[in-house]
Amino acid sequence: MSSIALVLHREKSLELARDTVVWLEDRRHEVRLDHEDAVLLGRPDLGVPTAGLAPGADLVVSFGGDGTMLRAADLAAADDVPVLGVNLGQLGYLTEVEPGSVRMALKRFLAGSYTVEERMRLSVTVERAGSGVERLVALNEAVVEKSEMGHTVRLEVDLDGRPFTSYVADGLILATPTGSTAYAFSVRGPIIDPRHRAVLLVPVAAHMLFDRAMVLRPDCEVAVRVGGDRPAGLSVDGRASGPLEPGDVVRCTGDGRPARLVTFGERDFHSVLRSKFALGDR
Numbered sequence: 001m002s003s004i005a006l007v008l009h010r011e012k013s014l015e016l017a018r019d020t021v022v023w024l025e026d027r028r029h030e031v032r033l034d035h036e037d038a039v040l041l042g043r044p045d046l047g048v049p050t051a052g053l054a055p056g057a058d059l060v061v062s063f064g065g066d067g068t069m070l071r072a073a074d075l076a077a078a079d080d081v082p083v084l085g086v087n088l089g090q091l092g093y094l095t096e097v098e099p100g101s102v103r104m105a106l107k108r109f110l111a112g113s114y115t116v117e118e119r120m121r122l123s124v125t126v127e128r129a130g131s132g133v134e135r136l137v138a139l140n141e142a143v144v145e146k147s148e149m150g151h152t153v154r155l156e157v158d159l160d161g162r163p164f165t166s167y168v169a170d171g172l173i174l175a176t177p178t179g180s181t182a183y184a185f186s187v188r189g190p191i192i193d194p195r196h197r198a199v200l201l202v203p204v205a206a207h208m209l210f211d212r213a214m215v216l217r218p219d220c221e222v223a224v225r226v227g228g229d230r231p232a233g234l235s236v237d238g239r240a241s242g243p244l245e246p247g248d249v250v251r252c253t254g255d256g257r258p259a260r261l262v263t264f265g266e267r268d269f270h271s272v273l274r275s276k277f278a279l280g281d282r
Contacts, residue, residue: 002058003030007072008037009064012088054079065089070237073259084262116260119178120197123255128248136236140179145171147233154228169206174252189213218254225249
């Protein structure tokens with residue numbers, strides 16, 4: 001018997017999740033859901049606290065798009081639990097299977113016919129005056145950006161403890177190779193094979209001559225200090241993390257614990273790009 005945790009996009013996944021729960025229980029596997037998801041499915045008996053989803057589980061299955069997958073990977077990584085993504089979204093860079101293939105994918109996982117691809121994550125430390133230190137982790141990116149419409153923000157960047165430069169910009173993106181096809185891509189950052197390890201720094205609408213993206217080594221510590229007199233905001237994998245006042249600092253470097261994504265055969269990143277961007281033959 002295996003223990004399977006399900007993470008749901010609540011607007012799109014309920015019917016498929018119900019079918020999957022029945023299929024797994026018929027085969028005597030344990031199923032876990034977050035309390036709220038369990039109630040929505042009409043199975044409150046399967047509900048556990050969010051913090052109890054991953055510990056001791058053999059697999060976390062994400063039903064949704066890349067946003068749901070990011071949430072599932074964050075829940076699973078601390079316990080080294082692999083994550084299988086079911087694509088109910090649009091692009092689905094992180095998800096492995098389509099809805100019609102869920103049962104076959106679970107059969108292959110339970111039979112041991114799968115591989116695990118490790119993806120680098122970012123360790124994010126937020127230092128706010130008078131508020132202590134907050135620690136977060138990102139699979140895609142951390143974004144420090146302006147919080148006032150019509151204004152830029154001044155962001156002072158140190159690399160490995162040494163001053164580098166100050167950006168006057170709409171914001172700065174600190175991304176992993178996985179995140180290079182997310183927000184960083186939309187501001188013309190480079191696409192990096194997700195199996196690499198690197199920290200990608202991409203300015204957003206920089207009002208200065210030096211506006212190029214940089215690919216840094218994975219253990220480089222990037223410190224971003226809010227300068228000037230304008231506040232900023234921080235989001236980590238699309239989740240807001242509160243305001244940043246002048247003098248507050250966000251530090252990012254490669255995290256020691258990767259996300260572990262289930263794949264069936266080697267995942268061809270070039271083919272994924274061709275498919276997602278409809279790159280036809282020339």
